[in-house]
Amino acid sequence: MRHPSVGVIVHYQSYGTPGGEYLPEPRAAIITAASGPTDPLSADEPPENFAVGLCVLNPTGLFFKEEIPFAANPTPGHWNWPPNVDVDSEIQALVELSESRPCRRCDGCGRVANSEDAEPWSEWEALPPGSDLAVQMGVVRPVTCLDCNGSGTVDL
Ligand SMILES: [Zn+2]
Incomplete structure (x- = not known):
């Protein structure tokens, strides 16, 4: 299970405007705080259990927010793993293969x-x-x- 940790870049799904002028969009965000419900973390703690602090990188400026909940799929006001996270895990699998x-x-x-x-x-x-x-x-x-x-x- 992948845990969020400080400094990792994730996605934050922005809120659209109520009238639909702006649709919710994914933004790059850097985790500024990550605390789980248990201490120490258990290895199988799902990311749902983490509310993180984010520095959201909007095209027009930075936006800081704390206690942002996780969502597996992009959901306004939530963070999620970037879609290429599977590539990361494949690379990880390759690294493990070479560890013979x-x-x-x-x-x-x-x-x-x-x-x-x-x-x-x-x-x-x-x-x-x-x-x-x-x-x-x-x-x-x-x-x-x-x-x-x-x-x-x-x-x-
Ligand atoms: Zn041998």
């Missing part, structure tokens, strides 16, 4: 030797000619690393 680390057993090469100690195969491959007799003779062979199933990486 090289497998320690095979040193990231995905294969280990079939020797007793099952050294990373990259170590055997790096042996200088003459020292790799066991490899040349086929006594030591690479096998798929079972820690990472040959992918070379494990999730954090």
Whole structure:
């Protein structure tokens, strides 16, 4: 669950004029105060539970307001997440994907030797000619690393 925090840019839906001369419009707004109902925050606190202070960036000037309630969809007088928030979460998912680390057993090469100690195969491959007799003779062979199933990486 995403929590509003100070300094984050959100949308504030402006009020239109009663006669309809001006329609409600989304405005960029910076969160100036964010307090939740519980302290400390629980991780699954929905944004509905937050009333935030905003500095609303109108085209013609700034507008400050406190205790603005959240609305999932743009609602006059409420704040909401900008529509591109899904892009943020996709980027976040990509970042999490990249947070895998090289497998320690095979040193990231995905294969280990079939020797007793099952050294990373990259170590055997790096042996200088003459020292790799066991490899040349086929006594030591690479096998798929079972820690990472040959992918070379494990999730954090
Ligand atoms: Zn491995």
